[in-house]
Amino acid sequence: MTAAVGAAAGAATPGGPPPVPVEAVAGRRRRRLTPYLLLLPGGLWLLLFFVVPSVQLAGTSLYDRSGSLETGYSQTFAFVNYLDAIGAYWPHLLRSAGYAGIATVICLVLGYPLAYAIAHKAGRWRTLLLVCVIAPFFTTFLVRTLAWKSILSDNGPVVGVLRAVPFVPDDFRLLATPAAVVCGLVYNFLPFMVLPLYASLERLDGRLLEAAGDLYAKPVTTFRWVTLPLSMPGVVAGTLLTFIPAAGDYINAELLGTPNQYMVGNVIDSAFLVRLDYPQAAALSFLLMATILVMVLSYVRAAGTEEVV
Amino acid sequence: MAEDLVLTGVTKRFGTMTAVDELSLTVPQGSFFALLGASGCGKTTTLRMVAGLEEPSVGTIRLGDQDITALRPYRRPVNTVFQSYALFPHLDIGENIAFGLRRRGRRDVAAKVAEMLELVQLPGYEKRRPAQLSGGQQQRVALARALVNEPRVLLLDEPLGALDLKLRRQMQIELKRIQTEVGTTFLHVTHDQEEAMWMADTVAVMNEGRIEQQGAPTDIYEFPVNPFVSNFLGQSNLFAAEVAGRSGADLELTAHGARFAAPAARARSTEGRVWLGVRPEKVRLTAPGEPAPAGHNQVRGVLTDTCYAGVSTEYLLRTPWDQEMSVFSANQSAGEPLAPGTEVVAYWYPAHSFVLDRPAGSGDEVAQYAADPLGVAP
Numbered sequence: 001m002t003a004a005v006g007a008a009a010g011a012a013t014p015g016g017p018p019p020v021p022v023e024a025v026a027g028r029r030r031r032r033l034t035p036y037l038l039l040l041p042g043g044l045w046l047l048l049f050f051v052v053p054s055v056q057l058a059g060t061s062l063y064d065r066s067g068s069l070e071t072g073y074s075q076t077f078a079f080v081n082y083l084d085a086i087g088a089y090w091p092h093l094l095r096s097a098g099y100a101g102i103a104t105v106i107c108l109v110l111g112y113p114l115a116y117a118i119a120h121k122a123g124r125w126r127t128l129l130l131v132c133v134i135a136p137f138f139t140t141f142l143v144r145t146l147a148w149k150s151i152l153s154d155n156g157p158v159v160g161v162l163r164a165v166p167f168v169p170d171d172f173r174l175l176a177t178p179a180a181v182v183c184g185l186v187y188n189f190l191p192f193m194v195l196p197l198y199a200s201l202e203r204l205d206g207r208l209l210e211a212a213g214d215l216y217a218k219p220v221t222t223f224r225w226v227t228l229p230l231s232m233p234g235v236v237a238g239t240l241l242t243f244i245p246a247a248g249d250y251i252n253a254e255l256l257g258t259p260n261q262y263m264v265g266n267v268i269d270s271a272f273l274v275r276l277d278y279p280q281a282a283a284l285s286f287l288l289m290a291t292i293l294v295m296v297l298s299y300v301r302a303a304g305t306e307e308v309v
Numbered sequence: 310m311a312e313d314l315v316l317t318g319v320t321k322r323f324g325t326m327t328a329v330d331e332l333s334l335t336v337p338q339g340s341f342f343a344l345l346g347a348s349g350c351g352k353t354t355t356l357r358m359v360a361g362l363e364e365p366s367v368g369t370i371r372l373g374d375q376d377i378t379a380l381r382p383y384r385r386p387v388n389t390v391f392q393s394y395a396l397f398p399h400l401d402i403g404e405n406i407a408f409g410l411r412r413r414g415r416r417d418v419a420a421k422v423a424e425m426l427e428l429v430q431l432p433g434y435e436k437r438r439p440a441q442l443s444g445g446q447q448q449r450v451a452l453a454r455a456l457v458n459e460p461r462v463l464l465l466d467e468p469l470g471a472l473d474l475k476l477r478r479q480m481q482i483e484l485k486r487i488q489t490e491v492g493t494t495f496l497h498v499t500h501d502q503e504e505a506m507w508m509a510d511t512v513a514v515m516n517e518g519r520i521e522q523q524g525a526p527t528d529i530y531e532f533p534v535n536p537f538v539s540n541f542l543g544q545s546n547l548f549a550a551e552v553a554g555r556s557g558a559d560l561e562l563t564a565h566g567a568r569f570a571a572p573a574a575r576a577r578s579t580e581g582r583v584w585l586g587v588r589p590e591k592v593r594l595t596a597p598g599e600p601a602p603a604g605h606n607q608v609r610g611v612l613t614d615t616c617y618a619g620v621s622t623e624y625l626l627r628t629p630w631d632q633e634m635s636v637f638s639a640n641q642s643a644g645e646p647l648a649p650g651t652e653v654v655a656y657w658y659p660a661h662s663f664v665l666d667r668p669a670g671s672g673d674e675v676a677q678y679a680a681d682p683l684g685v686a687p
C-alpha cells in the first residue's frame with residue numbers, strides 16, 4: 001500500500017520533493033488562522049461582558065466603605081472589606097456551599113436513573129419524557145418557586161400527608177426550613193443535571209454492557225466498572241451545571257426559607273439593592289466566586305476528568 | 310464426551326419472526342466448529358443464546374452434564390469474541406484483558422495478561438488504549454480478553470468480518486494455531502464458506518434458522534445433502550434426472566434424454582426424481598470436435614463464457630436443453646483457453662457424481678435458484 005503510493009508520487013516528481021504550489025501555501029496559512037477566527041466572537045463577548053465587569057467589580061470591592069453613592073467612593077485598596085464580609089457573613093457562605101452541595105447530590109441521585117431510563121429503557125417514549133424534563137422551563141423561575149411555596153406550606157398536601165404518619169409531630173412543617181430551600185433548589189436545577197447525563201448515557205454502547213456480562217460482571221459490577229466510568233463526562237458536566245447556579249441562587253432561600261436559611265446570594269442582593277453597600281456586595285460576590293472555584297476545582301480533580309475521554 | 314456443547318430443539322422467536330428454528334447441534338469438546346450461513350440466517354442469535362445474552366423460546370442448551378439454558382451470562386463458563394470487538398474504550402489493553410479475571414478475583418492477573426498478549430502476538434501493549442490500535446490488533450485483544458478466562462467454549466461471531474482480505478487470511482492461520490495451542494472448543498460463526506472449510510474440523514451449514522448439514526468439510530463438500538448445501542459450500546452443476554435402474558454398484562439415470570451413471574453410495578435418493586450433481590472442477594472438456602473418452606458421463610455444449618484466472622480457467626457451457634453448466638479447468642498445460650462459441654463435450658467420472666433428492670414440484674427453476682442461492686453470481 002505505502003509502496004504503491006510512494007511509487008506513484010515518485011513517478012509524478014522524479015528526483016526531489018514536489019514543488020509546493022502558491023495556492024497551497026495560502027491555503028495552509030488560512031487553515032492556521034481558522035481556530036483564531038472561530039475563537040474571536042466568543043472571546044470578544046467574554047472580554048466585554050465578563051472580564052471588563054469583573055475588573056470593575058474587583059475595583060469596587062476595594063473601595064473605602066465609608067463612601068456612599070451620593071458622596072462618591074475613593075479607592076483605598078481596602079482589603080479589610082473582605083475580612084469584614086467573611087466575619088459578618090461566613091454562615092451564609094457556608095450555607096450556600098452546603099445547600100447547593102446537598103441539592104446537587106440529590107439531583108445526581110434522582111437524575112442518573114431518570115436519564116438512564118430515558119436513554120435506554122424508554123423506547124418510543126423517549127422524546128416525550130425529555131420534553132417533560134424540560135417542560136418546567138416554560139414557566140418562569142419565580143412562579144415555579146412560588147408554586148413550591150404552596151406545595152410545602154403548612155396547609156399544603158405534603159405536610160398534611162406527613163403529619164398523618166405515626167411519630168411525625170403535629171407541628172411538623174417544611175416551609176421555612178433548610179429542607180424546603182434544598183427541595184426548591186433540587187426542583188429548579190434538576191434539568192441541568194438530567195440533560196448532560198442523558199447526553200452521555202445515550203451514547204453508551206449497549207454491546208459494551210453485554211461484553212461486561214459475558215466477562216463475569218454482574219449488573220451492579222457492570223455499572224461500577226463500565227456504565228459509570230463511561231458516563232463520567234455527563235456526571236461532571238451535570239454536577240457543575242447544577243452546583244454553580246445553585247450556590248449563587250437566592251430566590252429559593254427568599255421564598256421557601258427565612259433569614260435563618262438565607263444564602264450568600266440574599267446578602268449580596270440586600271447589600272446592593274437595600275443597604276447600598278457596594279464595596280461589601282462586590283467583596284461578597286468575589287468570595288462566592290472563589291468558594292465555587294475552589295470546590296469545583298477540587299471536585300474535577302477528584303473525578304479525574306483526564307481519565308475520561 | 311463429557312464436555313460437549315449440546316443444543317437440543319432450540320427455537321428463538323422475536324415477535325412473530327422465527328430467527329432460530331428447532332435447531333439441534335452438538336459441538337464436540339476441543340473441536341474447531343464452524344457455523345456457516347448467509348447473513349440473517351440466525352447465526353448470531355444462536356451464539357447469543359449459548360452466551361446467555363438471549364433466552365431460547367424453546368429448547369435446551371447443555372454444556373457437559375450441566376443445563377445452562379437459563380443461566381445468567383456472567384455465570385456461564387463461555388466467553389465471546391464479539392463481531393464489533395466491544396473493547397472497553399475507557400480501559401487500557403491490559404485492563405481490558407484483565408476484566409474477566411478481576412471480576413472473578415483471580416490472582417497473578419498481570420502475568421496472565423502478559424502471557425495472553427504474547428499468545429496473540431501483541432507483547433508489551435498493556436498500556437495502550439483500544440482507540441490507538443488497528444482493526445486487526447483490536448481483534449487480537451478481543452480474542453485475548455476472552456481466552457484469558459480459560460472458557461470451556463469460546464464463541465466467535467464473524468471475528469474476521471471487518472478485516473481486509475490479506476489480514477483475514479493471516480488471522481485465519483493465527484486463530485487455527487491458537488486453537489491448537491490452547492485446545493479450547495471454538496464455536497466460530499461465519500458467512501464465508503472458504504473460511505469455514507479452511508479453519509474448522511466440523512462445519513454446520515445453517516439456512517433460515519435450521520441446520521442443513523453438519524460434518525467434516527470434505528464430507529459436506531463431496532457429498533452434500535441437498536441443493537442448497539451443494540451450492541452454498543462451493544458450486545455444483547445440478548441436472549434434473551430420473552433413476553432408470555441399477556447396474557452393480559451404480560445407479561443408471563436419464564436426464565434430458567441422455568444416460569448417466571452415478572455410484573449408489575453417493576445417492577441421497579435411489580429412485581424417482583433426483584438431481585444429478587457434479588462439482589465444476591471434476592468436469593473436463595474435450596478439444597473441439599473430439600469425442601469424450603468412454604466410460605464417462607458426458608454433456609455436449611457450446612462455451613458461452615471463458616474466465617481466465619491464472620491458476621485455472623472457468624468456463625460456462627450452454628447445454629442443448631439450455632441450462633448453464635460451469636467447468637473449472639486447471640491450467641496444467643500451456644496454450645490458450647478455449648474461446649467462447651466453441652462446441653465441446655464436458656465429461657466426468659461417474660464416481661464423481663452425486664445424487665440428491667428432487668421432490669415432486671421442484672423443477673429446473675430450483676436448479677437455477679440452487680446454482681445461486683445468495684443471488685451474488687455475476
Ligand SMILES: Nc1ncnc2c1ncn2[C@@H]1O[C@H](COP(=O)(O)OP(=O)(O)O)[C@@H](O)[C@H]1O
Binds near residue numbers: 349351354
Ligand atoms: N433483537 C432482535 N429483534 C428482532 N429481530 C431480531 C433480533 N435479533 C435478530 N433478529 C432477526 O433474526 C434474524 C437472524 O438474525 P441474526 O442471528 O443476527 O443473523 P446472522 O447473524 O446469521 O446474520 C434476522 O432476520 C434478524 O433481523
Ligand SMILES: [Mg+2]
Binds near residue numbers: 352354
Ligand atoms: Mg451476525
